Amino acid sequence: MTDPLRLGIAGLGTVGMGVVGIVQRQADLLAARAGRPIVITAVSARSQRDRGLDLSSYAWEDDPVALANRPDVDVVIEVMGGHDGPAKALSEAALAAGKDLVSANKALLAIHGQALAEAAEAQGRVIRFEAAVAGGIPVVKSLMEGLAGNGITRVLGVMNGSCNYILTRMEDAGLSYAEVFAEADALGYLEADPELDVGGIDAGHKLALLAAVAFGTQVDFAGVVLEGIGSVTIEDIRQAADMGYRIKLLGVAQMTGRGLEQRMQPCLVPAGSPLAQLPGGTNMVVLEGDAVGQIVLRGPGAGAGPTASAVMADVMDLARGTRYPTFGQPAASLRRARAATAAIPAPYYLRLQLLDKPGALAKVATALGDAGVSIDRMRQYDHVDAAAPVLIVTHRTTRTALDDALSRFATTGVVVGSPVALRIEAV
């Protein structure tokens, strides 16, 4: 295999141009490592304009589907984005035309991954998607190959750098969510639709992909419990710190007796844990296996260089002849997992506002007790106006019991507004 591997790149945004840059700059290194030259033969994007690198030797296609059908393309690189429309049409066309597909498109794969994996296997082609999860961190490879001898017990992590930036910045600067959100938006740290970031959707796509690989299940984004960071207040961040925790938007996937639990939600993690200490826009993924124990991977979760690095990892694997099914085993063998939403008990952090009435605290304690939730630690603070903030850390309990307690709070007549309830995840 000394023929060049010929790439067609669909999408010339920062990631696409990052890939072009690596292929141009590192031609000798890539050829030495792959045992064959890596060349770009064709590119496609919405507009032909100067992007800072010389693209004149590549064929230009206005239509990405036409790029997929070119006989001089072996591997189609999809770095357009969007879970429908052109990206989907291109991906399907590439596989149908007998091309391998390298995709950075977490949304597309989280939603249509099973169908695409089946289409790839029907054609004897492969889909690789390292760049779709946690940017430059080789987490898909570590999970799918590096831990291939392990029964995976849990996958968790911080998978959206923008959310981690917002939460870290709130804590460091003592600013409100709204203030930091506006700041991040102005700095261009957020997606065009910011809800993709702060609503946990983008990170949820990544979690669903990792869960499929980890547990041999069909990718099931609809089964991810999604809670964004919009409800996290600076008070919660401060109080959590006071109790020895930090708040992170944490994705957790775990196979339980009741089914596959996938959650992407703000959680408390112990302040001393690696996850708690993750700064700014960085990502961290923790992989747990029955043989290896715990592996922690940390790195840049976004950006042209890191994401292009991940795309090139997939390209280099294909150039070296590495081929296996999209999610690590044949698509037809992936089980359809039942979604479990409240299977794994955990301690919870509760913050509520208590009316200044005799017996108020007792009523709350009774409501918890009646729901079967026991208290590990409790703190009541000074009254502000007529209400006093109360913090409670519970012992391990189920979400069902906790929800029962929360609904009992509503009938006590002493709890003001909606209590905040955040899971404390053991790391």
Place this chain on the structure above:
Amino acid sequence: MTDPLRLGIAGLGTVGMGVVGIVQRQADLLAARAGRPIVITAVSARSQRDRGLDLSSYAWEDDPVALANRPDVDVVIEVMGGHDGPAKALSEAALAAGKDLVSANKALLAIHGQALAEAAEAQGRVIRFEAAVAGGIPVVKSLMEGLAGNGITRVLGVMNGSCNYILTRMEDAGLSYAEVFAEADALGYLEADPELDVGGIDAGHKLALLAAVAFGTQVDFAGVVLEGIGSVTIEDIRQAADMGYRIKLLGVAQMTGRGLEQRMQPCLVPAGSPLAQLPGGTNMVVLEGDAVGQIVLRGPGAGAGPTASAVMADVMDLARGTRYPTFGQPAASLRRARAATAAIPAPYYLRLQLLDKPGALAKVATALGDAGVSIDRMRQYDHVDAAAPVLIVTHRTTRTALDDALSRFATTGVVVGSPVALRIEAV
């Protein structure tokens, strides 16, 4: 490829039995992921005794070379250890017999890796060695495949859990090196020849292997500057902490204008860095590439489960048909790097004992200045007997200039004994 992949395991210590355990326990999972069954056909060890798992269906070979020559073995797994003798004979025999080789033997590969890689390629076979570096962490894979699109700029890390345990325990318990060494030895944390651990040799083997992969050079263990942790005192640990640092046995490999610099030595790292916070027997490797930036990998560096997990990662790759040269590019294309030992400047931490004489400090400062070393921070402490401890953090300087300063100290007549000089590594 649905034929079983047939393993012959040479060595039935904790790692070998860990591999047997995974193959027996996870047969279905492994077959689903590999697309073919993974079976053990033969084993070899020094003695046939009860090891807790049923080995009766495997052929037994007293002689590992006979195991390598069996026609019913596709992949030989070498988990015997030792850089010469039976392990070397077995490895050569396996390749000569046309078998792929999975090795956990860092010493053998660090010393004979180039010759073995050439032998493998002459036969069209491959050698895989994930288990030889940093136990369960998929670091060879991350570097060789996950970062294959990167020019690697630096590889560094804590690669010997026993040394990290000793240094961490000294700091936590305020004990001397000798006390903790005795403790670790009694707990069985050290190799039969403890110098392999505390002398940095074992970690140096790992660093040499990573450097070869990172820089496309022939593995050169002889070129690793080795300093063990035996000279690290509790005073240095305390003083370093006081200045905002922790002391770690750090391996660093970097390509410089003067050649390949490989160092395994006690260094100071900023207390807030992930490396500084690494607890006990854990390993951490930092990979830096021109596209990806910095990737940090953390996990268990030793033990039956983690090491067997790494062995199985290699086995699963072979089962899936992944094949490429031992160090990531053909052995004949690996350059013979010149060893550079003092190419990269750094700040240094100095601790010295100063006689209680007028002008003593001025003489030390003058010696540093004359050698071209400038002072960033200095602290003089109370006299103990006739000498006062002085701590100096220098600005970035070369090791050559620093050594010049150290030799000038000797002629001042005010410096008692040998000063301690430790590099401060930016992470």
